[in-house]
Amino acid sequence: MLRFFRPIPTESLRLIVFDLDGTLIDSRQDLCNSVNAMLAHFDLKPLSDDVIASFIGDGVAMLIRRALAVPGELPAGLDTPEHPFFDEAFAYFLAYYREHKLDYTRVYPGVLESLEALKTFPDGSPRPMAVLTNKPVGPARAICDGLGLSPYFFAVYGGDSFPVKKPDPFGLNTLISQAGSTPQQTLLIGDSDVDVRTARNAGAWSLGCTFGLAPDSLEHTQPDALVDHAANWVTAFGTVEIRA
Known part of the structure; x- marks a missing residue:
């Protein structure tokens, strides 16, 4: 319509x-899988696909920042782009996504x-x-x-x-x-x-x-x-x- x-x-x-x-x-499934692969790499709890999908649209940096803020297990500040951990998470996500961007997309x-x-x-x-x-x-x-x-x-x-x-x-x-x-x-x-x-x-x-x-x-x-x-x-x- x-x-x-x-x-x-x-x-x-x-x-x-x-x-x-x-x-x-x-591209929902590949993005969700890549976010959860990143969380698993850092021993953080996975998120549901629906939650991750709600984070998509404002760029990868914001996607990762929002995903890191959800588990609630990180010390204050680790979910911000200014912290070195964010750089590691960002880099891991990008590397994983580049390899898996067309798995289900x-x-x-x-x-x-x-x-x-x-x-x-x-x-x-x-x-x-x-x-x-x-x-x-x-x-x-x-x-x-x-x-x-x-x-x-x-x-x-x-x-x-x-x-x-x-x-x-x-x-x-x-x-x-x-x-x-x-x-x-x-x-x-x-x-x-x-x-x-x-x-x-x-x-x-x-x-x-x-x-x-x-x-x-x-x-x-x-x-x-x-x-x-x-x-x-x-x-x-x-x-x-x-x-x-």
């Missing part, structure tokens, strides 16, 4: 930017078909599309390569590609400039309030995905439109509109 909360001028949109985790790919149903349909304008000219994620850029690009997503995007940027992460608009503004677009001609598609706030901070449009990792956050920060399936991305650019 497609629901519009504000009228998006889809006919004038030039650039589409996608989040990665929870939008293009279902898959493209969501309808994503590849929708990207194929959206990659050109009605006149047949190529439509600029890109990825902007808070995941480190190395794993992000490797995942896009491994799952056949990379050919659809002129750029894939991660949380370490710029000095700041989403919801700061720096990365999105960079993509807008590179694509020769404007904020009013740009749509950011994501699964969390982080993506909605990023779009707003840049003056762009936002489309939320309820099938992702953080759909509850979209209730608090409402996007301009909401979809329940990746196939609805194409519907948003067609003539069929299901008004909320």
Whole structure:
């Protein structure tokens, strides 16, 4: 289902930017397994997948910080990025995740078909599309390569590609400039309030995905439109509109 909360001028949109985790790919299991592998390495109790999934979206550093704060067995300060233990935990997680990032990660149903349909304008000219994620850029690009997503995007940027992460608009503004677009001609598609706030901070449009990792956050920060399936991305650019 497609629901519009504000009228998006889809006919004038030039650039589409996608989040990665929870939008293009279902990476929940690999991320959860990697967090628990890190906790086990330091003799800490494992966390449920639901708890870990609720920590995803603000980058790896915040994911690790939140995971370390839950067990309640660490001396004060060990869960902060300033402590040496955090560096060890961060490094272990990244090393493990790099090896296991594609164990269970898959493209969501309808994503590849929708990207194929959206990659050109009605006149047949190529439509600029890109990825902007808070995941480190190395794993992000490797995942896009491994799952056949990379050919659809002129750029894939991660949380370490710029000095700041989403919801700061720096990365999105960079993509807008590179694509020769404007904020009013740009749509950011994501699964969390982080993506909605990023779009707003840049003056762009936002489309939320309820099938992702953080759909509850979209209730608090409402996007301009909401979809329940990746196939609805194409519907948003067609003539069929299901008004909320």
